[in-house]
Amino acid sequence: MCLIVTLVMLALSIQHFMYGDYLTGALTLFVAFGFAFLLLRNIRLTQCDKNGGCDNFCMLPSWLTNLFSNKNKS
Numbered sequence: 001m002c003l004i005v006t007l008v009m010l011a012l013s014i015q016h017f018m019y020g021d022y023l024t025g026a027l028t029l030f031v032a033f034g035f036a037f038l039l040l041r042n043i044r045l046t047q048c049d050k051n052g053g054c055d056n057f058c059m060l061p062s063w064l065t066n067l068f069s070n071k072n073k074s
Contacts (some may be wrong), residue, residue, distance in 0.1 A: 002036075002038050002039035002042065003031075003039055004033045005035045006032050006035040006036045006039060006058075009029075009031045009032035009035065010028075010029070010032040012028045013025050013028040013029040013032055016028060028053050
């Protein structure tokens with residue numbers, strides 16, 4: 001799902017930039033980068049779970065992953 005949303009938002013961003021609507025183009029580009037980041041994070045976490053553990057190579061920086069971590073861990 002993230003891949004589809006990323007590609008659609010990227011196409012919309014390029015289209016807005018071509019028509020000269022820079023504010024909307026920048027906003028959709030920001031959303032596309034956000035979904036691309038979430039997609040990359042999910043891929044990396046899946047690789048870590050598959051390998052049975054993580055080292056620092058397969059994780060994103062801790063300050064960045066803390067933004068998206070679940071606060072209610074039990």
